[in-house]
Amino acid sequence: MLSQCQTLTKDCSMYNAAFFSDDPKQIERVYAEGRKESLLAELNFYPEFVSSQNFTQHQSALKGLEFVFSTWGMPPLNGEQIGHLPALKAVFYAAGSVQYFARPFLQKGVQVISAWAANGVPVTHFVVAQIVLSLKGYFTATRICRTSQGRNNFANQYPGLFHNTISLLGAGMIGTQVINLLKPYELNILVFDPFLTQARAANLGVTQVSLEEAFAQGSVVSNHIADLPETRGMLTKNLFESMQPYATFINSGRGATIAEAGMLDVLARRPDLTALLDVTFPEPPLPESPIYDLENVYLSPHIAGSLGKEVLRQADYVIEEYHRLIKGEALRYSVSLDMLKTMA
Known part of the structure; x- marks a missing residue:
């Protein structure tokens, strides 16, 4: 032709x-x-x-x-x-x-x-909103308050935002924007990022930690790790097992970085934890996935980015x-x- x-x-x-x-x-x-x-x-x-x-x-x-x-x-x-x-x-x-x-x-x-930076703007807003609600205990509270008994007996076991500790996995474009937007809340921000230099960490006002420390110490752990061959499945079962009581895991990054079966096993055994999953692998999850049955998993259809x-x-x-x-x-x-x- x-x-x-x-x-x-x-x-x-x-x-x-x-x-x-x-x-x-x-x-x-x-x-x-x-x-x-x-x-x-x-x-x-x-x-x-x-x-x-x-x-x-x-x-x-x-x-x-x-x-x-x-x-x-x-x-x-x-x-x-x-x-x-x-x-x-x-x-x-x-x-x-x-x-x-x-x-x-x-x-x-x-x-x-x-235009990754442009698409990162709404992701940043989404994550910051979820972090704030998580530290207030919102997601666990709404689960408990589905019954009259739960509402009347709800114990305030959340420390709130002031001087609380959160962990960010990755300090790239979105991680950095999240850090900047969280500054007015006076949080203690831990960051796991092998590419983050000491000088840049000091400039951002964050503390560098290992992956294990990030999971063990953060009241919220937010994942912003890139989906690369070497990062596939790096967020393993033992990391989720180490999370603090009533902690929240947020994933708006990539689902393939999580060893999902191990994470779901921990979430099934620990109803005090909350997972806010905007991305999964595969996406969407398979129809038979237990992800749909767990009350402490809040699944959203990849809406953090631009809409x-x-x-x-x-x-x-x-x-x-x-x-x-x-x-x-x-x-x-x-x-x-x-x-x-x-x-x-």
Whole structure:
């Protein structure tokens, strides 16, 4: 089949930008309310969405392509396919993790820019809200107060927020934002993060601890560890067994970092613990999973990240990055191969 530029007898180099997506509805959702139109006014966009299915059909029309804009549903191209885009300078990804597609682009010298910081804003708000409610004993209290007897006999066994201790697993983008937002609460914040330097820990006002200490000492343990081969299943049964009475575990990071069977076994035996799970592995959990039956597990359908109009922030971040790039200014959210070793 002839490519579009051949069909229309146009120079293939005329198109310098394109939307790449295996799910065009996501483009319309994220680049909404004038954002897509502003890009179309600035750049000469290829007239069709490029996907995994039609890339070969359209590749000859994309020889002059300099900029790719995408979001959830970005086609994971291989090095050979990227080789058919000799003019490509940058991929602007208006979403979070780029782990599944970024490496071949970076290896070809193409810049990859992610809106992970934008997607991290609502995650941070979500986590801080859960930490505050957990330290007030809200989740256990609501379980107990489902009966009149429980409501009348509820004992106030929660120390509240002031000078209480919480543990964060990971001090990356989201972990750092959580730390900053929690400062007014005057908490003692412990952090497990092998990549956190002493100088940065001091600057953040946190205490570095081991993974074992984080679980054993925190009234709340919040997981922000990236899903990498070496972190799969690293949160083991013995860690959950060591948690303090009435402690809460929060997971808005990645479900694969947890040895789930061991965690659920502990939660079944220790009803004083609470688990707030926005992510699981697999996701969603299998229908027969005991996760649905445990009263002390609060399962939510991966809602910590951007929802509704929050997704528009992601487009704003990458459009701002595009303007920085063409002005020759330093980028704020570009991703490198080294960063992929520790990023979510």
